[in-house]
Amino acid sequence: MDEAGFRRAPVGNPIWLNAEVTFKCPLHCVYCYNPVDYTRFGPELSTAEWLRVLREARELGAVQLGISGGEPLMRDDIETMIAEAHRLGYYANLLTSGVGLTEKRIAAFKEGGLDQIQLSFQDSTRELNDFLSSTKTFELKSRVAKLIKQYEYPMVLNVVLHRLNIDHIQQILDLAEAIGAEHVELANTQYYAWAYVNRDQLLPSQEQLQRAEEITNQFRAKVGKKMKLYFVVPDYYANRPKACMNGWGSVFLNIAADGAALPCHEARMLPGLTFPNVRDHDLRWIWNESPGFNAYRGDEWMREPCRSCPEKVKDFGGCRCQAYMLTGDARNADPICDLSPHHHLITEVVAKAQHPGPPVTVRPIVFRDDRNSRKLSEPAQAQGIEATSSVD
């Protein structure tokens, strides 16, 4: 490393490899964590390139594999990747909306050694208001759930909650029970990427959150052991930051569809850092040596109040992307922390979310699709974004 004043922090092994194999997606979720400018990125890695990534990451010690996207099933070579992943000794997880999961494919995944399928449940349709009564959604999830059970996978459901669907928590839980879900993660939206663009529309009120949590607790008591239920509150309602990625470049390695190697899904947004591409470098160099992966390892980069904070060993100063998005500098404390001088940026947004009823907004909600991505890639972003539907 030739950067002045740069001190190397000890480098461990990546444990997690997250393969965002494609940014293509049949859905248009308004809270998608894919970068808003994904349409700018280069071509997707080929099958052979992905297999090389799997081998190189495995050699570095990665053992948990997430195959995600976009919708990974938009690629027709997932079967090949799974078989190779299994042969290499990964514990392979497929993260899917279920769209495109046919019996032929799931049979091949099982044969290849896929360990787990995580089915997401979303209000992906443009008819946000009635998505839960949408028979299309119910039929798709029921059919996929049946396949998942038939092939002896546990039913793992991930439901993203936000202001517009959180009041339907009871129906969501009933549906989860009806399709035989065994693990259900009720994950409130975190505000990155598309969700950040739509933050005012998506952040629930305290009252909504409390009610949803109460209903979840009652439901948990009712269903007992047959369903494990997790309820994840939004960062914005916490007063200490999460230990994001368990520390920068600590255990998590994300490879995006175009081959960019990143310490988290969102890191590409950070200015002043260049992230290597697996087409140009091997993963050993990327993980151990590249400036991007070393930028926020350890605590040398920290500012006050993190620098002298005893909790820095626990939360690593929170999330660099959140710090950058909200304060303009990734080295600042994550403003979720109430010790941050920027914490008011959170409390102001939360205060606005307490008004009952639909949020008062100046612009309509923005769906994740190629057209909006191209608009958001332009310098004067967020101006003139067209919504194909609005929510009342």
Next chain:
Amino acid sequence: MSERRISADAVLALERQFRFQWEPAQNAHVLLYPEGMIKLSGSAAEIMKRIDGKRTAEDIVADLQQSFPGTDLRQDVLDFLEDIYGRGWIQAGPGR
């Protein structure tokens, strides 16, 4: 630990979502499960190696006694098995 929940004739197997394997990068045996990994100590790994869907707890004790003669391992092994059964890592099924 005094209360025994694994019956004497039950054969022990890993729960279906768990996988036991050697990890060169950790220089250890590990137990893998959805979104997680448990690094095992050498003695824990010796016990886990013998959980194969065929042996009972006493079979495992006997096998370990043979591999590591000279110390009485029985109590420690049974305690360990009860502990991981309680954690949901293994299932104890009816004998053949």
